Amino acid sequence: PPGDTAECTFCHTSSEERCSTCHQRHQFDPRVARRSEQCKTCHWGKDHRDWEAYDISIHGTVYQVNKTDPNNFDFSKKLSDADYVGPTCQYCHMRGGHHNVQRLSTVYTSMGMSNADRGAPLWSEKRDTWVSVCDDCHSPRFARENLQAMDEACKDAGIKYTETFKIAEN
Numbered sequence: 001p002p003g004d005t006a007e008c009t010f011c012h013t014s015s016e017e018r019c020s021t022c023h024q025r026h027q028f029d030p031r032v033a034r035r036s037e038q039c040k041t042c043h044w045g046k047d048h049r050d051w052e053a054y055d056i057s058i059h060g061t062v063y064q065v066n067k068t069d070p071n072n073f074d075f076s077k078k079l080s081d082a083d084y085v086g087p088t089c090q091y092c093h094m095r096g097g098h099h100n101v102q103r104l105s106t107v108y109t110s111m112g113m114s115n116a117d118r119g120a121p122l123w124s125e126k127r128d129t130w131v132s133v134c135d136d137c138h139s140p141r142f143a144r145e146n147l148q149a150m151d152e153a154c155k156d157a158g159i160k161y162t163e164t165f166k167i168a169e170n
Contacts, residue, residue, distance in 0.1 A: 034090050036063055036067075039051065058086075079097035131144055
């Protein structure tokens with residue numbers, strides 16, 4: 001229905017290669033494009049909860065509390081020279097300031113609801129990339145332990161999800 005797809009067409013009818021997808025047309029300034037809120041334009045809402053997940057995470061909280069302090073987030077610096085107190089969306093997904101946005105979220109599809117075999121070769125490279133991004137600031141051990149914890153949470157969520165549908169069927 002048009003009411004359900006109105007938000008979709010805003011992003012999905014525009015080319016990802018268009019500069020105005022991330023850089024505002026009326027304020028074409030890299031300092032604006034380096035802020036996490038710029039990603040919120042497309043990555044929020046009932047079917048894309050990326051912004052909400054980031055915003056309530058420890059990284060998002062650090063960003064929200066410190067984003068106006070240029071000592072903690074100096075958006076005039078190139079992203080490759082950034083020494084932020086916490087990561088923005090761009091810091092992790094555009095490592096080194098490259099415009100090839102990394103889709104790191106494929107480690108967990110549908111916000112963690114995928115029950116795919118995490119040991120399958122298909123996932124190995126994606127998981128290693130995910131860990132390498134985290135170990136820019138954290139130890140590889142920390143990143144791997146958190147990935148394992150998310151695996152366990154996904155398994156638990158999958159079980160609860162299945163139980164819920166069985167109850168609903170009855």
